[in-house]
Amino acid sequence: MAEPILKVNSVTKCFGGLTAVDDVSFSVEKGEIVGLIGPNGAGKTTLFNVISGYYAPTKGSVIFQGNDISGKPPYDLAGVGIGRTFQVVKPFAGLTVLENVTIASFLKHPKKADAERHAWQVLETTGLADRANVSAAGLTLAGRKRLEISKALALEPSFLLLDEVVAGLNPTEADRTVELIMKLKAQGLTILIVEHIMRVIMNISDRLVVLNFGKKIAEGTPSEVSSDPHVVQAYFGEEAA
């Protein structure tokens, strides 16, 4: 097997006395979709923030394409090919949708005209092209989540971190987003996704990593994980297991 694109080595992240992520290790192979699941407060977003450079790990390391990236700032990681979205969406509200995406396109297209052209292409892919000149503040929640994905994609990443891009959408919108994610996978992107909606995560993930109270409690294919007694216990409580 080839070298994994991402290796998380015994990552621990503490905030004062609270250990949000506790000695978690897993890896992601090139081209696969790995789902990161767990109950609320399990440490999924914290782990995302460690991988994308927003937090430095307290212990352990993150290896991306063979390089140790632990503790590198997010703006450098965008340059090496890591794109991310935010669970709490972060649109540049005072700017148009096109401007939002153009800013991300600058990373690979330093000239403004080129960046704008590239941003248009991204918006065509994500289905936001007809909203390009609307202020980002005027988008619906579904639109904002799409804008998050568009901005991450405009970085032309090789590895994409998606933090709850489906949650909060109605079923039709959710299906469109799943379709988009599958299209990105077909294009060769590697994706690590956090999602609460089981219908979605079970269907699109090649493998799942399950966290509970900051610890990894299971890892495997969706069917393996869903029958794992630890996972059932974490989600449904002692008796169900």
Place this chain on the structure above:
Amino acid sequence: MKNRGATILAIIGAALLILPLVVHDTFVLRVLTEGVMWIGLAIAFDVIAGYTGYLNFGHGAFFGIGAYTIGILMMQANLPFWAALPAGGVAAAIVALIAGIPTLRLKGAYFAIATWALSRAIQQLALNVEFTGGPDGMRLEAFLNPQFFYYLMLITVGGTFAILWYLLERAPFGLKLKAIREDEEGAKALGLNPTKLKMQSFILSALPTGILGGIYAYWITFIDPSSTLGDLVSDQAVVMVVFGGMGTLFGPALGAILIFAFKTIFWAYLSDFQLLYLIILGALIAISVIFIPNGLWGTMVKRKAGAARPQQNAEPVSEPAALSAVAAPEEGN
């Protein structure tokens, strides 16, 4: 539309260039020179305040530092004006660099307070050290040529306007600054280094301000801590930019023209009521923040585009359709 804008600009520029040939009244020329200077101060202020979202209440410090640098270099080091002038800009830029390291970590009101305090500290310094002349100020060698100063101011401000327009409206730099203004954390994920961009913006704002301070010092020939380092320079710049429209270049220019015209008329006819001027200035900033948060220019542009931006915190998804239709009447046109 774009061509018409360029034509209007060209006409204004040409009119300003030939004006001294027609107008020989020194008072009028003096007012025009100062008006042009304020346009420059306002657009330079807007780089950090409007585009980057860091309201600098110590903008006047850069102006004063430029003025004092030229004063000291000309009177104590006997340098000619042309050699001293660039040093005024550089000195202001260096102070921005040093002051920016701690203050640009702060946000919102905290940055405003920190920069205000810093400018007060610099004024106190100028009052208490010897080489500035302390409270007595400093007298520069007089060069009495109103036309010279009018043209120098015009060229400096025109050049500043052109450079800022290219960097902020044409090059990617302006959009990157706006990304920092809108969401610093979100901008990081897109490969932008906020610390670096904010620093560049602060320096870009300070440099022309220092140069304008230097020209002012040589023009007025007398500088003291209250005229060049006082609150009024910063406060007026804030009002001009907020009233005119932040985050644009034409807004601050328009605000500068209107506020300065008002000030001149007020001073000419109501000079006994100087306190009233400050009260009006304060009221004006409150009124414009409440009723025209986008400033005059921003409001005009939006009217024209016919696409009012929905309210800042509008959450269209949770609103009934009718409500969001009110918030954004012709959205998408």
